[in-house]
Amino acid sequence: MSHDAQEVVRIEGLVKDFRPGFGLRPRRVLHGIGFGVRQGEIFGFVGPNGAGKTTTLKILMGLIHPTAGVARILGHDVRESEFRRHVGFLPENPWFYDFLTGREFLRFYARLCDVSSDAREARIDALLAQVGLSAAGEARLRTYSKGMLQRIGIAQALVHDPSVVFLDEPMSGLDPIGRKEIRDLILRLRQEGKTVFMNTHILSDVELLCDRVAIIVKGEIRYEGSTDDFLAGGERETELVLAQVPPALATLLEQRLGARLRGLGDRIEARVAEKHVSEALREALAAGAEVVSVVPHRVSLESIFLSAVEAGNR
Amino acid sequence: MNRLSRVLTLAGNTVREAVRNKVLYTLVFFAVALIGTGVLLSTLSYVEEERILQDVGLAAIRLFGVAIAIFVGVGLIHREVDRRTIYTILSKPVSRAEFLLGKYLGLVATLWLQLAIMALAFVAVSLLAGAPLGAGHAAAIGLIAVELALMVAIATLFSAFTTPMLASLFTTGIFLVGALSRDLRDLGLHSSSHGVRQVLMALYHVLPDLESFNLTIQAVHGLPIQPYEVWLPALYAAAYAGVVLLLAVVIFERRDFR
Numbered sequence: 099m100s101h102d103a104q105e106v107v108r109i110e111g112l113v114k115d116f117r118p119g120f121g122l123r124p125r126r127v128l129h130g131i132g133f134g135v136r137q138g139e140i141f142g143f144v145g146p147n148g149a150g151k152t153t154t155l156k157i158l159m160g161l162i163h164p165t166a167g168v169a170r171i172l173g174h175d176v177r178e179s180e181f182r183r184h185v186g187f188l189p190e191n192p193w194f195y196d197f198l199t200g201r202e203f204l205r206f207y208a209r210l211c212d213v214s215s216d217a218r219e220a221r222i223d224a225l226l227a228q229v230g231l232s233a234a235g236e237a238r239l240r241t242y243s244k245g246m247l248q249r250i251g252i253a254q255a256l257v258h259d260p261s262v263v264f265l266d267e268p269m270s271g272l273d274p275i276g277r278k279e280i281r282d283l284i285l286r287l288r289q290e291g292k293t294v295f296m297n298t299h300i301l302s303d304v305e306l307l308c309d310r311v312a313i314i315v316k317g318e319i320r321y322e323g324s325t326d327d328f329l330a331g332g333e334r335e336t337e338l339v340l341a342q343v344p345p346a347l348a349t350l351l352e353q354r355l356g357a358r359l360r361g362l363g364d365r366i367e368a369r370v371a372e373k374h375v376s377e378a379l380r381e382a383l384a385a386g387a388e389v390v391s392v393v394p395h396r397v398s399l400e401s402i403f404l405s406a407v408e409a410g411n412r
Numbered sequence: 413m414n415r416l417s418r419v420l421t422l423a424g425n426t427v428r429e430a431v432r433n434k435v436l437y438t439l440v441f442f443a444v445a446l447i448g449t450g451v452l453l454s455t456l457s458y459v460e461e462e463r464i465l466q467d468v469g470l471a472a473i474r475l476f477g478v479a480i481a482i483f484v485g486v487g488l489i490h491r492e493v494d495r496r497t498i499y500t501i502l503s504k505p506v507s508r509a510e511f512l513l514g515k516y517l518g519l520v521a522t523l524w525l526q527l528a529i530m531a532l533a534f535v536a537v538s539l540l541a542g543a544p545l546g547a548g549h550a551a552a553i554g555l556i557a558v559e560l561a562l563m564v565a566i567a568t569l570f571s572a573f574t575t576p577m578l579a580s581l582f583t584t585g586i587f588l589v590g591a592l593s594r595d596l597r598d599l600g601l602h603s604s605s606h607g608v609r610q611v612l613m614a615l616y617h618v619l620p621d622l623e624s625f626n627l628t629i630q631a632v633h634g635l636p637i638q639p640y641e642v643w644l645p646a647l648y649a650a651a652y653a654g655v656v657l658l659l660a661v662v663i664f665e666r667r668d669f670r
Contacts (some may be wrong), residue, residue: 116670159503162670179507185502193495196424197432209421210504214413254500264503 107135112167142308150317186255190266196240211258227251244271262293339390347385421438426518443476444533481531485567486579559625565653569660590622
C-alpha cells in the first residue's frame with residue numbers, strides 16, 4: 099500500500115464552495131482545513147451544527163467534490179472508488195432500502211464489496227449477532243425501529259471487514275443500552291486494529307472513546323490533537339464548601355483570588371482556580387471558617403468546546 | 413469482472429425493488445385491461461375485427477410501456493439521492509458510472525419483464541379472438557422493447573440532474589417530438605427557408621427517430637418485414653442510448669450530493 103503507515107486519512111488545504119443558485123455568489127463552507135487521522139485510533143471530529151463536519155465527511159466519502167485541496171484515505175485520492183473496499187461508512191440518519199430484509203440488505207452490500215460467496219453468509223450471521231439483530235434478520239427494514247436501523251447501518255459499514263470506518267453521529271436515535279453497545283463495538287473495532295473516524299456532537303462520547311480530536315468551527319479547524327491534551331489545556335478548578343464565613347473572607351476570595359461564590363444557606367460554595375487552592379484554604383482557616391468539603395473539578399470537554407466555538411464567533 | 417458483478421448487483425436490486433412495488437402491478441393491470449378492451453372495440457367494426465384488436469393491443473403495450481418507463485425512470489436517480497440511499501452505495505467500491513449503469517439496466521430488465529406480461533396478454537387475446545399471429549408480431553414487440561430501453565436512457569439522463577417533475581416533462585416532450593421527428597424532417601425538406609430547413613433537419617438528427625421502432629402496421633396487416641427493419645433500428649437505439657448514457661455519466665460525475 100502506498101500510504102504512510104501512520105496516517106490513514108490526510109486532508110490538506112481543503113476548500114469547499116457551494117453555489118446557492120445560478121448567478122449567486124458561492125458560499126465558502128470549508129476554509130482550507132487540514133488534519134490527519136492515525137492508524138488504529140478513534141478520531142473524533144467535533145463541531146457545532148453548520149461547522150462543516152458533514153461536508154468534510156461527504157468529501158471523504160466521494161459524495162461531494164472539493165473546490166480545492168487534497169483529501170486522501172489510505173494514500174488514495176478520495177475521487178477514486180476501488181480503494182473503498184477498505185472503507186466503511188455509516189451516514190447520519192441513514193435511510194436504507196426498506197423493501198429488503200436485514201439479511202438481504204447486508205448481502206447486497208457484501209456483493210458490492212466483492213465479499214466472496216463462501217465467506218458472505220458466515221460474515222452476515224456474525225454481524226447480525228454482533229449488532230443484536232439475529233432474530234430480525236428475516237424481517238423487512240420497513241418494520242425496523244430507528245435504533246434497529248442504526249444498528250443494521252453499522253453492520254453494513256462493517257460487512258466487508260474494512261480497515262477504516264467512518265461513522266456520522268453513530269449514537270443518534272439509540273437508547274442508553276444501545277449507546278453502550280455501540281460504544282463497546284467501537285472500542286472493539288480499535289482492539290481489532292481498525293481506525294475509526296467519528297463525527298459527533300455528543301461530547302461525553304468523545305471523552306470516553308476518542309484518542310484524538312479535531313474541533314471545527316465555521317469551516318476552520320480550531321484544534322487538532324489528543325483528547326487528553328485538549329482537556330489538560332483548560333484550567334482546572336476546585337470547589338470549596340465553607341461554613342461560618344466572615345464577610346471579609348468572602349471579599350478576599352472573590353477579589354484577590356478570583357473565586358466564584360454561590361450561597362448555600364449558611365454556607366458558601368467557592369470555585370477557585372487550582373493554583374489558588376492552597377492560599378484560599380489557608381485564608382479560610384485563618385479567618386476561622388470551617389472547611390466542609392474540597393472537590394477538584396476537571397474542566398469538561400464541553401466547556402472547552404464552547405470556549406473554542408465562542409472564540410470562533412468573535 | 414468485479415465491475416460487471418457490481419453493475420449486475422445494482423441492476424438486480426432495482427428489479428427487486430420494482431417487483432416489490434405494488435404501483436407497477438397496477439399499471440400493468442391497466443395495460444392488460446386495455447389490451448382486453450380491444451376485443452370490445454373490434455366488435456364495433458364489421459370489417460377487419462382482428463386487425464383493430466391487434467392495433468389497439470400493440471398501441472396499449474407501447475403507450476403503457478413508455479408511461480411506465482417515464483414514471484419510474486425519471487425518479488430513478490433522484491429517489492436514491494433524496495432518500496440518501498446513494499450515500500452508502502458510493503462509499504463502497506462502486507463508481508458513479510457503475511451505479512448509473514446498474515440502475516439503468518435494472519429498470520430496463522423490469523420493463524422487459526412487464527412487457528413480457530403484456531405480450532402474453534396480447535397473445536392470449538389474439539388467440540381467443542382467432543386473430544393471426546406471426547413473426548411480424550414478435551418483431552413489433554421486440555422493437556417496442558428496444559424503444560423502451562432508449563426511453564429509459566433518456567429518462568435516466570434527465571433524472572441525473574433535475575427533479576422528477578422536470579425530468580418527466582422533458583422525457584415526455586422528447587417522446588412526443590421523437591414520434592413526429594420524420595414529420596419534422598419532411599417539413600424541413602419542403603421548406604423554402606434555408607434557416608428553417610437547417611433547424612428542422614438539425615432537430616431531426618438530434619432527436620430520436622421513434623417511428624423507426626413502430627412495426628405495428630406491418631405486423632397487423634401481415635406485410636413482409638425485412639431483417640434490416642429490425643436490426644438497423646436496434647443498432648440505432650443502442651448507439652443513441654450509449655451516447656445519452658455517456659452524457660448522463662459525465663453530468664452525474666460532476667454532481668455534489670448535499
